[in-house]
Amino acid sequence: MTPEELAVVVRGALTDLAERGDMSVAVPDEVHIERPRNRDHGDYATNVALTLAKQAGIPPRELATALAEALAACEGIDSAEIAGPGFVNIRLDDAAQGELARGIVTAGSAYGTGNALAGRTVNVEFISANPTGPLHLGHTRWAAVGDAIARVLAAAGATVAKEFYINDRGVQMDKFGASVMAAAHGQPVPEDGYHGGYILDLAAEIIAAEPAILQLPEEEQLIAFREAAYGLQLRQQQSVLRIFHTEFDVWYSERTLHDSGAVVKGLDKLRGQGHVFELDGATWLRTTDFGDDKDRVLIKADGEYTYFASDTAYYVDKRDRGFDLCVYLLGADHHGYVNRLRAVAACAGDDMDDNVEVLIGQLVKIVRGGEEVKLSKRAGNIVTLEDLVDEVGVDAARYSLIRYPADSPLTLDLEVITQRTSDNPVFYVQYAHARVCSVLRNAEDLGIDWRNSDFDPAQLSHPREGELLGALGQFPRIVASAAELREPHRVARYLEDTATAYHRFYDACRVLPRGDEQLEPEHIARLWLCAATRQVIYNGLTMLGVSAPERM
RNA sequence: GCGCCCGUAGCUCAACGGAUAGAGCACUUGACUACGGAUCAAGAGGUUACAAGUUCGAAUCUUGUCGGGCGCACCA
Numbered sequence A: 001m002t003p004e005e006l007a008v009v010v011r012g013a014l015t016d017l018a019e020r021g022d023m024s025v026a027v028p029d030e031v032h033i034e035r036p037r038n039r040d041h042g043d044y045a046t047n048v049a050l051t052l053a054k055q056a057g058i059p060p061r062e063l064a065t066a067l068a069e070a071l072a073a074c075e076g077i078d079s080a081e082i083a084g085p086g087f088v089n090i091r092l093d094d095a096a097q098g099e100l101a102r103g104i105v106t107a108g109s110a111y112g113t114g115n116a117l118a119g120r121t122v123n124v125e126f127i128s129a130n131p132t133g134p135l136h137l138g139h140t141r142w143a144a145v146g147d148a149i150a151r152v153l154a155a156a157g158a159t160v161a162k163e164f165y166i167n168d169r170g171v172q173m174d175k176f177g178a179s180v181m182a183a184a185h186g187q188p189v190p191e192d193g194y195h196g197g198y199i200l201d202l203a204a205e206i207i208a209a210e211p212a213i214l215q216l217p218e219e220e221q222l223i224a225f226r227e228a229a230y231g232l233q234l235r236q237q238q239s240v241l242r243i244f245h246t247e248f249d250v251w252y253s254e255r256t257l258h259d260s261g262a263v264v265k266g267l268d269k270l271r272g273q274g275h276v277f278e279l280d281g282a283t284w285l286r287t288t289d290f291g292d293d294k295d296r297v298l299i300k301a302d303g304e305y306t307y308f309a310s311d312t313a314y315y316v317d318k319r320d321r322g323f324d325l326c327v328y329l330l331g332a333d334h335h336g337y338v339n340r341l342r343a344v345a346a347c348a349g350d351d352m353d354d355n356v357e358v359l360i361g362q363l364v365k366i367v368r369g370g371e372e373v374k375l376s377k378r379a380g381n382i383v384t385l386e387d388l389v390d391e392v393g394v395d396a397a398r399y400s401l402i403r404y405p406a407d408s409p410l411t412l413d414l415e416v417i418t419q420r421t422s423d424n425p426v427f428y429v430q431y432a433h434a435r436v437c438s439v440l441r442n443a444e445d446l447g448i449d450w451r452n453s454d455f456d457p458a459q460l461s462h463p464r465e466g467e468l469l470g471a472l473g474q475f476p477r478i479v480a481s482a483a484e485l486r487e488p489h490r491v492a493r494y495l496e497d498t499a500t501a502y503h504r505f506y507d508a509c510r511v512l513p514r515g516d517e518q519l520e521p522e523h524i525a526r527l528w529l530c531a532a533t534r535q536v537i538y539n540g541l542t543m544l545g546v547s548a549p550e551r552m
Numbered sequence B: 001g002c003g004c005c006c007g008u009a010g011c012u013c014a015a016c017g018g019a020u021a022g023a024g025c026a027c028u029u030g031a032c033u034a035c036g037g038a039u040c041a042a043g044a045g046g047u048u049a050c051a052a053g054u055u056c057g058a059a060u061c062u063u064g065u066c067g068g069g070c071g072c073a074c075c076a
Helices: A003-020 A048-056 A060-072 A094-110 A137-155 A171-184 A197-209 A211-215 A218-243 A254-259 A262-273 A307-320 A337-347 A385-392 A394-402 A414-418 A425-445 A463-485 A489-508 A521-543
Strands: A044-046 A077-083 A087-092 A121-125 A159-166 A250-253 A276-279 A282-285 A296-299 A325-331 A356-361 A364-368 A371-373 A410-413
Touching (some): A003 A048, A003 A060, A003 A087, A003 A463, A060 A077, A087 A094, A094 A521, A121 A137, A137 A159, A137 A356, A137 A521, A171 A197, A197 A218, A211 A218, A218 A385, A254 A307, A262 A307, A282 A337, A296 A307, A307 A325, A325 A337, A385 A394, A394 A410, A394 A425, A410 A414, A425 A489, A463 A521
Parallel strands (some): A121 A325, A325 A356
Antiparallel strands (some): A077 A087, A282 A296
């Protein structure tokens, strides 16, 4: 029995109480079932009596007592007891709990998915770096977490597109081009240019491919260098993200936004909504109508579009492409954009609480042996996504970034996550998966066909088996809450708990018959439990973009 | 000055208003003729920055104070 099924049972019991008329309780739509931290409190607990008592005018413990009596009589429930101020602690009978293993194995990769967000079409935009250098650690956090958010949203039933906005327009691109050109001529890079060592590499690569570029007139040459370097750098970003297992559905160029007329179209839409005005020769959007602290310029007095104009047009364009929720994942230094972007949605006639969502990721601080490693894209002394992957591997890098909520600052010690030991939780979880796979392989080698043997769920009566089943039953609600809250770290933490439950089970319960033992129903039941565990860990790791190795 | 985020074990961090605030690392002590010990068991470690409030109940919500990070362009 899953917690969701139990909630239905509890709700039914409450309905019975209400209909019998002893107690005038209004039966809530949702009954909160939780898994008590303390195992002495049973398999599950509900606080529903506490929440209903006041409004029903009944002391909580009295209501809880009546509910407990009703529940104890329900099928699949072994006992129900009141505790504390009015909790009802519920213990399932072994068969009802064990049946879960069959359900998970049958559901396969669908176990854990849901339909809470069915019908929502979501655009998740993240990273969106300038194509003027390698991706650094701030980008890397979102590369991992943003991708995981998208996967979790999809698991909750949403239709999701991952999008990368290429900031390939504006003065930063020109500075980038000028920097590469200077390097190509062996001259010092301009003061306000890009100084990383990669600039020299780009220059060398461009000259090698097209030596004649150095003979072009200066202005032409500048453009040629800029475009060549842009192409190379973008491909480098795309390649490293592919290695990182973060695949985008759409790479959207800011230039094409302008070239396609989308910017003009977006402006027209905003004008039609009546929030655009002229002042001092510039064209403004009155974002203060919707909570921004100042109005924003769309077209400067010199006739140039601002970056903000691109932003607004891009939002309108996303909505025109059919997305009903636009999620932006931004770095901490962009938190000033939150109100602005929400106001853009409102100015376009949308609901800024429903159509747009801006998440802010706090900074990642990197230390190496306790000493901070400074990051600076312009200075060149940077830790890049590629560096991190080279040092710790894709799985450890992704997992280390995903297992913490993105909205709190994070310190990673390279010396710690470089170690391929149990210091790093990803190995702990992957090891559990490999261990289950090993047991199932051994079963196969022994010729045990557990899938086609009778499965008696009541065999799973050991406390450690109950713990493991309880953990496995949590998975769907963990995924649902991770999606709802945009917090994939919940899945990672959950997997760690589940891995612990498996290791503890494994430690206490022999799965396979020893050499001279007969195959018993208990062995079969435990193999089903193993198979269910493998499925849950596999589904969870996959949701995080982390591999689930069968051997390590 | 205004605004956003954050203060939880020695360190890095969990805990969607619930019961005795939990993990990992580090520290102490046990369990290997191993279904994979990359594991398990036990111990020690806390005034959840501080103070008031809200309620059956607060690390969580409200207000204030202190401390830290970041942001406040006709830049991109």
